[in-house]
Amino acid sequence: MKFVFDRLVSLIGLLLIWWLFIIVAILIKVKMPGPVFFVQKRVGKDGKLFNCHKFRSMTVNHGGSSVSVAGENRITPLGAKLRHYKLDELPELWDVLIGNMSFVGPRPDVPGYADKLVGEDREVLKLRPGITGPATMKYRNEEEMIAEYIASNKGKDGMTDEELAVWYNDNVIYPDKVRLNRYYLHNYSFITDFKMICCTVLGKHMEYGGEVI
Numbered sequence: 122m123k124f125v126f127d128r129l130v131s132l133i134g135l136l137l138i139w140w141l142f143i144i145v146a147i148l149i150k151v152k153m154p155g156p157v158f159f160v161q162k163r164v165g166k167d168g169k170l171f172n173c174h175k176f177r178s179m180t181v182n183h184g185g186s187s188v189s190v191a192g193e194n195r196i197t198p199l200g201a202k203l204r205h206y207k208l209d210e211l212p213e214l215w216d217v218l219i220g221n222m223s224f225v226g227p228r229p230d231v232p233g234y235a236d237k238l239v240g241e242d243r244e245v246l247k248l249r250p251g252i253t254g255p256a257t258m259k260y261r262n263e264e265e266m267i268a269e270y271i272a273s274n275k276g277k278d279g280m281t282d283e284e285l286a287v288w289y290n291d292n293v294i295y296p297d298k299v300r301l302n303r304y305y306l307h308n309y310s311f312i313t314d315f316k317m318i319c320c321t322v323l324g325k326h327m328e329y330g331g332e333v334i
Contacts, residue, residue: 122311127224131217138211145176145208152199155181158212163229166249171221173229173250174212178203204264213252225314226251227302234295245302253321255305256298259334263294304330 146157156177163173178200196204203209216222222229229250238245251257260266270289271282280288308330320327327334 123223123314126311126314127217128220130224131214134214135218141208142211145203145211148199149177153177153180153197159209162232163250164232164235164246165221165229166246168235168246170232171216171229173222174215176203176209176212178209210252217252221250223249223251225254225317226305227254227298228257238299242299242303244306245299248302248306253317254302255317255329255334256301258317258321258327258329259301259332260294260298266294301330301334 149157159175159177159179160172161175162170165171178197179195180197200209213222217224226248227245227250235246267286267289271285274285275282277285313329316327317329319325
């Protein structure tokens with residue numbers, strides 16, 4: 122049911138909002154000279170790599186950490202708006218349609234992070250990556266959370282802002298995401314999936330696994 126739902130709804134979505142793709146693409150070309158799409162290798166189901174597609178929200182050849190922080194210079198003003206309204210993730214509907222992603226599941230990791238999974242945590246690789254999911258919903262304001270952590274821990278242990286961002290992500294946020302994704306794996310429900318999709322679209326919270334996400 123999940124397999125059929127993903128492909129049918131992603132196809133319908135692409136047919137209904139193709140015009141929005143054109144508008145966003147034109148805005149990027151006008152405001153952010155360079156490629157419209159950001160394509161990056163991500164780790165998919167069973168640890169297989171795939172090309173994940175997004176609308177570009179950063180400057181070209183920005184470099185820097187894979188951990189994003191709200192307000193950093195590499196994120197353009199238009200890119201910040203696209204990220205805020207999650208419009209940068211619209212091209213992932215294509216990834217769902219061709220079977221590389223699902224509507225609900227863990228966010229697709231870059232290889233370096235997936236490689237750090239050990240023991241029972243590696244079972245999350247059994248899941249197809251998702252556009253939304255319990256971890257995505259709980260950390261929907263992740264970039265703002267990291268920015269707040271940096272602001273309140275400025276210069277801690279002699280670390281730079283980038284090092285603080287990576288430490289907070291690696292030691293607090295990422296382990297909690299893995300915990301939530303493991304819970305999702307063992308407590309899958311199509312009804313819950315549908316509820317998560319609706320809450321994501323409407324920007325609402327829901328109770329899941331004994332907490333509000």
